[in-house]
């Protein structure tokens with residue numbers, strides 16, 4: 001009997017039945033079927049329920065990449081000291097940059113009233129101002145473009161019935177998170193427009209974390225779309241371990257943002273010790289003691305650089321444990337890539353401090369963190385594939401990749 005599908009009563013979700021050809025494993029039939037149906041132009045109902053078409057996958061991946069680009073541009077904006085150059089928040093008309101001498105003078109005059117200009121950049125003329133304005137403008141323009149690239153295709157896909165049910169809601173969730181990110185960005189800038197001309201490092205951490213969350217949300221939906229058969233699959237010990245690692249990595253990312261927001265990266269330019277010391281002088285000087293965890297740059301610097309070793313060791317242990325338990329080539333490759341990237345990230349962190357936070361290195365460090373979290377998320381997703389897990393230890397037969 002050829003493998004294929006047969007229509008049953010309810011065409012929505014349970015309307016298709018998979019027929020296996022004798023001698024071919026059902027999973028193989030299913031994966032061929034899923035592949036074939038997935039390439040259909042306007043979504044399909046498969047044995048795993050409705051799945052949107054490929055165009056939705058490309059849309060999600062483009063959005064994920066754009067959020068990564070936004071993380072990089074955001075890093076450059078901060079590192080060039082441009083983040084407080086636009087003192088107005090006009091979500092719609094703010095997309096139009098100053099186009100003549102008069103409007104340039106107007107935005108410059110507004111900036112001259114800000115604490116950053118008065119306390120730090122009072123030497124700046126209009127030409128210097130234009131340089132810092134450019135990055136902040138690009139950062140906000142990219143934010144608006146992401147909003148559009150998110151919303152317009154979403155409405156289109158929805159209208160054509162290519163997004164429905166859980167896919168419509170989860171993609172709408174990305175839109176809501178993105179909107180929250182815009183508001184968070186403005187709250188962050190606002191915190192630097194009063195009295196002290198510096199952005200609150202707590203708000204910066206919230207802004208960066210939300211950016212990572214939006215990117216990971218999009219990536220997760222895209223991953224679900226590539227393997228809809230995993231949706232609702234039970235977690236196993238490997239996926240739980242990957243989530244535990246993601247938690248550790250998130251702490252490190254948040255401390256990275258604290259490091260950036262308090263400018264603690266400039267404090268010690270040696271590695272692995274801090275000018276010969278393993279414990280940063282003054283790391284406990286605030287009272288109560290817990291305040292040092294969040295407000296003391298010396299403690300923040302020390303935690304971020306030492307916790308990196310914990311992350312690297314944990315990833316190393318995870319990879320050593322998961323490799324013999326992984327039967328697919330895809331997962332084994334991802335595990336090796338994860339180990340290489342986390343070591344590279346440690347190296348980039350070291351270079352960041354040793355270079356005195358040179359912009360190119362610091363931005364690469366930030367972007368690599370985005371990829372590292374993404375990679376771990378892919379592993380957490382793929383770990384739920386029952387076919388990629390060997391229940392027997394290393395040395396036993398493996399199924400073909």
Ligand code: HEM
Pocket residue numbers: 075079208249252253254255256257259260261263264265266304305308311312342345346347348349350352353357362365366369372
């Ligand atoms: C697994 C290891 C690591 C991860 C995942 C990680 C991640 C991050 C992240 C996400 C940021 C925030 C970037 C930003 O907002 O600009 C950051 C900043 C920073 N990290 Fe790391 N980091 C790691 C290891 C290290 C190490 C070992 C060092 C060396 C001391 C280091 C030094 C720094 C510095 C100096 C900054 C602030 C750079 C700036 O001011 O822009 N990092 N890190």
